Amino acid sequence: MDDFMSGDEDYYDSDHSESDLDSPDIIENDEADVQWAPPKGSSTKVITKESLLAAQKEDLRRVMDLLSLREHHARTLLIHHRWDVEKLLAVLVEKGKASLFSDAGVTVNEDTGSSLSFSSEVMCDICMEEVSADTATKMDCGHCFCNECWTGHFIVKINEGQSRRIRCMAHKCNAICDEAIVRNLVSKKHPDLAEKFDRFLLESYIEDNKMVKWCPSTPHCGNAIRVEEDEFCEVECACGLQFCFSCLSEAHSPCSCWMWELWAKKCRDESETVNWITVHTKPCPKCHKPVEKNGGCNLVSCICGQAFCWLCGGATGRDHTWSRITGHSCGRYKEDKANKTERAKRDLYRYMHYHNRYKAHTDSFKLESKLKETILEKVSISEERESRLRDFSWVTNGLCRLFRSRRVLSYSYPFAFYMFGDELFRDEMDLQEREIKQHLFEDQQQQLEANVEKLSKNLEEPFDQYPDDKVMEIRMQVINLSVITDNLCKKMYECIENDLLGCLQLGTHNIAPYKSKGIERASELSTCWTTKPNTADNCLPLDCGTSGGSSEHDRPSGSGSSDDSGCFSRKRPRKEGFGGGFFDLNLPAEVIDRN
Amino acid sequence: MVDFGRVQKELQECSRDMEASGIKIAPVSDNLVHLSGTIPGPIGTPYEGGTFHLDIKLPDGYPFEPPKMHFVTKVWHPNISSQSGAICLDILKDQWSPALTLKTALLSVQALLSAPEPDDPQDAVVAQQYLRDYQTFQGTARYWTESFAKTSSLGVEEKVQKLMEMGFPESLVRSALEAVGGDENMALEKLCSS
Known part of the structure; x- marks a missing residue:
């Protein structure tokens, strides 16, 4: 977002750019290359089945440390507060520890020793039998029943889908049962059910948490995506699906989720x-x-x-x-x-206008893969030629820019349809204001469109048959146009966010911010966590943020255990190359930022 | 599987203080999953003097799952369906705890009779009447109690006679009538199912 501010001086209009092309040193090719480096330490993470446990460690650890709690109590608190640590802390400050605990059903028992030892027989109030003390279990809340009855209770609750909130059996006792006891007792009778219990508990992190959502792919890839700060963003899952995190439909910015929902429905219904x-x-x-x-x-x-x-x-x-x-x-x-006839006709023509343009660009990017193929073919031909030109990264970079800009352009039409139509914002703007804003927006849209088409035309040139100097010229055009379209997209988002949606009284429209590098691919979490709280937090080397590579070896020694083999397994080796690949959840945020 | 040991104990315990609580539970079938309960209408309410019968079925998970109960006797009450006898009571649903028993559940139902909760109604018609015209509500509830919840005017000997005429032996008829608190129809049901 900060980058947007610098947009003004980099701004070219289309006439301008023609003349700029004559001076090739305006745009460094290096700069264009840097642009395409994968994002450093992306803020979105893919959570796979394997890394699900590691993903929730940070939150658990924070709560455990702050309130000196054991893990299962921290989990109970977090589940109760839907994994919103800030909210949990607010409740702590506002209502105090005792209330925080009792509302969530946490009872912290100070005397952890077995208090059953004083008698060898206990009366279980559930089965109404006398049982020997060693076959009975006392929960943290102090209620003691026989293991048989506890197990029966747990099984019924797990089957009811209540795994995350299994309460004590005593009437009106709000305490949540210790997950270790549940796991232990249930696994003796039904190991498969104990597994189910564990999974339900783990998946609470995804299902009860507004910052984490399942990837909407069908068939489901099994992954979930976690975002850091902004729910209004677009992500790409490890499975390759790109989607809007907020509404889980296709990535549709600069259209807001609401607009997109209306538009999709409109197109569907005709x-x-x-x-x-x-x-x-x-x-x-x-x-x-x-x-x-x-x-x-x-x-x-x-x-x-x-x-x-x-x-x-x-x-x-x-x-x-x-x-x-x-x-x-x-x-x-x-x-x-x-009047009715007139109106319907006008509405229809208006819709057709926007829909045709939306459709034209959508159709174009549907042909992307084909275009990419033919252009890359030209690249390989060119590379084999005897030529002083070796580097053809400008072609692929230009292609990426073309595809991205086309998407922006295509979704800008449904945006304009709703922004300047009567359906949503009739009462927000008077007609004159609307007209001014519409012109402003359409000017930008037109400029972008013109440059996108120019970029497309340049890329489609048969440069594999051209002499070197002609290729150089096309190269300059492509690089220049790439920068221009990027800036125009940036400006368009800025205009939408600040001048159009930002002025609305009803703040219900949010769009994902513009990312010059395209939709961010969520990075994978490393899975080097043991379930036990380790004590190595304090002895972390302070300088481990200096290089991504070396920090991998600086893991806390406490975590060295048999599950090491699963650590750092990366499905996509290309990610090794850049810093921030290792994201240590143990580190405070500012250390990670330096990474 | 239902914990029959516990159900047996519950029945014993319930019959022990039947005098004090007025609550009766008797098995309808041999296998203890189908029972019938009886509660006296609470004093000082339109249900006073009535005897209310409930049908109780124990799910497989009992006592970890709540027993399924509904009124057999017709009742006019905001939280009880005037049509089906279904009861809207939290401890019979999500607030059930295995530490509760059939007797405590029936006591809660009895308490519900004294303290209706018209804001969370089972029977909207009754609840509306309760809120808008309490006098009429009381009248209707009392009338229903008179008509449906009072033991029939027949004396015990006449009932025994009637049931014996249907072909049941006297000893069985007497014990059945005793078990269901003198209700002729319930006794017949019990006799037929045994």
Whole structure:
């Protein structure tokens, strides 16, 4: 977002750029290359089945340290507060520890020793039997029942889908049962159910947490995505699916989620067409086909031969005068009907205007992969040629920019449709204000469109057959146009966020911020965590943020255990290269930032 | 599986202080999953003097799952369906605890009779009447108690006679009538199912 501020001085309009091309040193190719480096330490993370445990460690650890709690108590608190640590802390400050604990059903028992030892027999109030003390279990809340009954209770609750909130069996006891006891007792009888319990508990981090969502891929890839600060963003899952984190549909910025939902529905229903048909046609009273009046008087005849009155739709005879139709008479032509027709027609044309442009760009990017193939073919031909030109990264970079800009352009049409239409913001702007803003936006849109098309045209040049100097020229054009379209996209988002959506009284529209590098690919979490709280926190080397590579070896010694083999397994080795690949959840945020 | 040991103990315990609580529980079938409960209408309410019968079915998970109860006797009450006898009571649903028993559950139902909660109604018609026209509500509830919850005017000997005429042996008829608190229809049901 900060980058947006610098947008002004880099701004070129289309006329400008033509002349700029003559001086090749304006744009360093290096700069363009840097642009395409994968994002450093992306703020979105893929949570796989394997890293699910590691993902929640940071939150657990914070709560455990702050309140000196054991892990299961911290988890109970976090589940109760839907994994919102800030909210949990606010409750702590506002209501105090005792209330925080009792509301969430946490009872911290100071005397952890077995207090059952004083007698060898206990009465279980559930089965109403005397049982020996060693087959009974006392929960933290102090209620003691026999293991058999506890197990029965746990099984029923797990099967009810209540794993995350299994309460004590005593009437009106709000305490949540110790997960270790649940796990231990249930696994003796039903190991598969104990596994289910563990999974439910772990998946609470995804399902009860607004910063984490399942990837919406079908068939489901099994991953979830965690975002750091902003829910309004677009991400790419490890499975390759790009989506809007906020509404889980396709990435649609600069359209807001609400606009996109309306637009998608509109396109699906083709409601305008239906609208048009209802207004412009009337069903024949005999064969019920819709009939359109193509001029002439109000006596209409259907292709089936039936004559009817256009005004009331009733069947009539065939003879007529200027004021009367045989066998029929109905009221006068009504004014409001004319308005209705006019309006429906106008709405339809308006929709068609935006839809056609939206569709044209969408269709273009549907052909992306094909275009990419043909262009990359040209690159490989060029590379084999005897030439002083070796580096063709500008082609792929230009292609990426083209695809990205096209997407922005395509979704900017449904945005404009709603932004300057009557449906959503009729009362937000007066007509004059709307007109001014619409012109402002359309100017930007037009500029972007022109440059995108130019970029596209340049990339489609048969540069593999051109002499070197001509290729150099195309290269300059592509690099220049890439920068221009990038800036124009940036400006368009800025304009939408600040001048258009930002002015609205009803703050219900948010868009994902513009990312010059395209939709961020969520990075994977490392999974080098043991379930036990380790004591190595304090002895972390302070300088471990200096290089991504070396910090991998600086893992806390306490975590060295058998699950090491699963650590740092990366499905995509290309990510090794840049810093911040290792994201240590143990480190305070400022150390990670330095990374 | 239902913990029958516990159900057996619950029944014993309940019959021990039947005098004090007025609450009766008797098995309808041999296998103890189908029972019938009886509660006296609380004093000082329109239900006073009535005897209310409930049908109790124990789910497989009992006591870890709540027993399923509904009124057999027709009742006019905001939280009890006047049609089906279904009861809206939290401890019979999500607030059930295995530490509760059939007797405590029936005591809670009895308490519900004295303290209706019209804001969380099972029967909207009754609840509206309760809120808008309390007098009429009381009248209707009392009338229903008179009509449906009072033991029939027949004496015990007449009931025994009637049931014996249907072909049941006298000893069984007497014990059945005793078990269900003198209700002729319940006794018949019990006799037929045994």
